[in-house]
Amino acid sequence: MLVLVSVALAQDRAPYTVGDQRSGYTYLTKELQAQQNDELGNQGMLWVERGAALWNAAAGTAAKSCATCHGDAATGMKGVRASYPKWNDALKKPIGLEQRINLCRTEQMGAPAFAWESEALLSITAYVGRQSLGLAVALPRDPRLEPYRQAGEAFYNQRRGQWQLACSYCHVEQAGQHLRGDHLSQGQTNGFPIYRLLWDGMGSVQRMFRWCNEGVRAEPYDYGSDEYIGLEIYLAERGRGLPVETPAVRR
Numbered sequence: 001m002l003v004l005v006s007v008a009l010a011q012d013r014a015p016y017t018v019g020d021q022r023s024g025y026t027y028l029t030k031e032l033q034a035q036q037n038d039e040l041g042n043q044g045m046l047w048v049e050r051g052a053a054l055w056n057a058a059a060g061t062a063a064k065s066c067a068t069c070h071g072d073a074a075t076g077m078k079g080v081r082a083s084y085p086k087w088n089d090a091l092k093k094p095i096g097l098e099q100r101i102n103l104c105r106t107e108q109m110g111a112p113a114f115a116w117e118s119e120a121l122l123s124i125t126a127y128v129g130r131q132s133l134g135l136a137v138a139l140p141r142d143p144r145l146e147p148y149r150q151a152g153e154a155f156y157n158q159r160r161g162q163w164q165l166a167c168s169y170c171h172v173e174q175a176g177q178h179l180r181g182d183h184l185s186q187g188q189t190n191g192f193p194i195y196r197l198l199w200d201g202m203g204s205v206q207r208m209f210r211w212c213n214e215g216v217r218a219e220p221y222d223y224g225s226d227e228y229i230g231l232e233i234y235l236a237e238r239g240r241g242l243p244v245e246t247p248a249v250r251r
């Protein structure tokens with residue numbers, strides 16, 4: 001039975017390479033690929049398990065859990081991770097998955113927002129994301145996202161920091177090359193939140209942006225800033241069609 005289920009999953013999974021876009025998965029060693037695919041070996045699954053517990057835990061003044069309103073995550077959250085960032089009518093701007101979850105905490109549950117990179121936010125985001133495993137990243141074709149995508153593209157190609165390097169220098173021009181011991185990938189976002197060996201833990205896509213900004217000695221932007229949401233949208237569009245791998249294992 002288990003074998004049948006995993007065969008079906010492998011067949012349904014979106015491809016790791018779409019045109020010239022390659023998931024970070026394709027840059028991993030065979031051992032790390034196997035680790036990511038193994039539910040027991042993938043360290044990120046610890047966060048997914050914690051997220052499952054949070055999903056069912058009542059909290060806040062409303063004493064409701066995520067499950068109270070959304071039911072079984074396997075159906076209610078399927079496809080959600082593949083479609084974010086998404087436009088939010090109340091805020092009149094696009095928001096990422098972490099921000100969407102925190103809006104449910106504050107507005108639907110009467111509970112405090114989880115801090116960025118807290119174990120709780122990473123866990124619930126990983127759990128929600130996992131329900132889209134293997135589905136192709138496909139943001140809604142929403143013209144309101146377009147100015148943010150364009151800003152993200154401009155950000156991506158702009159040199160910055162003491163090193164005066166653009167994101168595109170490392171992840172387009174030098175992709176596949178080695179830089180100070182790192183094997184540079186295309187910097188795709190389909191695996192987040194990821195379990196990163198270097199961090200010995202989990203990180204959101206915005207933690208990665210900050211890490212990459214700091215790597216060239218540039219001032220990182222705030223978590224949830226419009227700049228980083230623009231980057232998220234641009235990168236999701238660039239990698240449209242790649243499979244959600246949450247939680248991916250990366251070096």
Ligand code: HEC
Pocket residue numbers: 055064065066067068069070080086100101104105108109124128
């Ligand atoms: C009291 C009911 C309620 C609770 C409790 C609740 N939500 Fe929601 N959630 C909603 C509603 C209503 C929406 C749609 C809001 C909208 O479209 O503006 C939503 C939307 C979402 C979305 C976006 C779905 C999409 O397709 O874009 C996610 C993700 C989500 N909730 C996650 C959670 C998580 C995780 C929890 C627990 C921490 C939670 N919600 C708790 C009512 C709730």
Ligand code: HEC
Pocket residue numbers: 023024025156165166167168169170171179182183184185186187188189191194205208209212213215216231248250251
């Ligand atoms: C000096 C080189 C360098 C620059 C410039 C750089 N990065 Fe990275 N980036 C890395 C390294 C090293 C890694 C980890 C190995 C890999 O996946 O390439 C990484 C990883 C990533 C990942 C994760 C890829 C995955 O598969 O999980 C993303 C997303 C990313 N970078 C985005 C960006 C963005 C956005 C910028 C510009 C703000 C940027 N990077 C600038 C070096 C760089």
